[in-house]
Amino acid sequence: MMRKTKDRIINEKVLADYRRTLVEEEKSSNTIDQYLRDLEAFMQFADGKPVDKDMARRYKESMEGQYQPRSINAKLCALNGFFKRMGWYDCLVKLKKIQKETFRLVDKVMTKEEYEMLLAAARRLGRKRLNLVMQTLCSMGLRVSELRFITVEAVRRGFADVTLKGKTRRVLLPKNLRLLLGECIKDAGIKVGSVFVTRNGKPLDRSNICRDMKALAEEAGIARSKIFPHNLRHLFACVFYAKEKNANHLADIMGHSSLNTTRIYTQGSMEEQMTALNNMGLVDLSDFLRERKKIMPTKEKTA
Secondary structure, three states, rough: OOOOHHHHHOOHHHHHHHHHHHHHHHOOOOHHHHHHHHHHHHHHOOOOOOOOOHHHHHHHHEEEEEOOOOHHHHHHHHHHHHHHHOOOOOOOOOOOOOOOOOOOOOOOOOOOOHHHHHHHHHHHOOOHHHHHHHHHHHHHOOOOHHHHHHEEEHHHHHHHHHHEEEEEEEEEHHHHHHHHHHHHHHHOOOOEEEEEEEOOEOOOOOHHHHHHOOHHHHHHOHHHHHHHHHHHHHHHHHHHHHHHHHHHHHHHOOOOOHHHHHHHOOOEHHHHHHHHHOOOOOOHHHHHHHHHHHOOOOOOOOO
């Protein structure tokens, strides 16, 4: 039942109840934490007053100039999800319209060459397990939260059944990766369960992997802004699509519900698009070159 406007007060208890709902829906811990941070920011904006459409609209306007459009939309998605759960459909706000980029920006994504430099840096520093973690994530296109499904049993079978957000998909382990993981399992004396765990037996945390990867930046000679776990998944998708040109198959492997998500990885780089544009031959330089030739100074004859 929809609550009356005067009852629409967001407080700590409401957010705690919503957190339990997100956990029951099997949202990832990172997603839950982000949603709650966004909702806490809105709660502070509301300042104990009842929530209505006008307040939500003013909150959207307050973020202009403070955040990038995509960040604003991410925060509004968290807010709209909460409104829907509460039945406050009249409070929903429209996302900002953003033109999709037609190419990947090179300063944001990791190239295959940079990935190889990162692996080499890990080897030089003796970070054998970190090297193998990165190869596992990249060669299979996994999220860090899915790393726990790479078990001793999965290595022996050659595939892993990954369950996330209520969906299960089967992912294959490349032959060479199985060889490396098999050696790791043997050296560590792991009998059953996940290959990559902490000393306490818990799955590796994204923040720890990200920190360890960024520590390799200077050694590898790569910008720190490019080094984080999700860029390994991004690289897998880009390399796979470049070879197979099959977005549907890629979506299945990545576990995407929508092809719009997969589309991010099918874009070429800015350099690739510029090369294609330059090679189309649709700009006529003949007049420009003739005029330029007329005004070019002639070389003086040498005595």
